[in-house]
Amino acid sequence: MKTNIIPFPIIETSTHTLIPKVSAFLSNLAHGLMFRLYINPDMSLVSVLGNGSEHSNHEALIIWLTSQYCTDAIEAMHDPLEQIATDLHKYLIDQLTEMEDLSC
DSSP, X not given: OOOOOXXXXXXXXXXXXXXXXXXXXXXXXXXXXXXXXXXXXXXXXXXXXXXXXXXXXXHHHHHHHHHHOOHHHHHHSSSHHHHHHHHHHHHHHHHHHHHHHHHO
């Protein structure tokens, strides 16, 4: 019996932070925040919201959500999208102000 074996090169594993599997609830909340605050799906906020190794603003936003809130606290909120959108907006303004202060 003849078998064809295709050798694949060994790929070094990267040191990127992998996003842990998150619930659909958190993923949907992140998408809702992106829509509510007009956040593009690119990588423009990865260094501000995430660890810097995420591949999209959505992934970075999930990292930010999990670092700022526990799932139980989010689920206990009456209107989590509104409250977290306000908190995220304030956080982004604070980060922008801090960056401007450092550049002066």
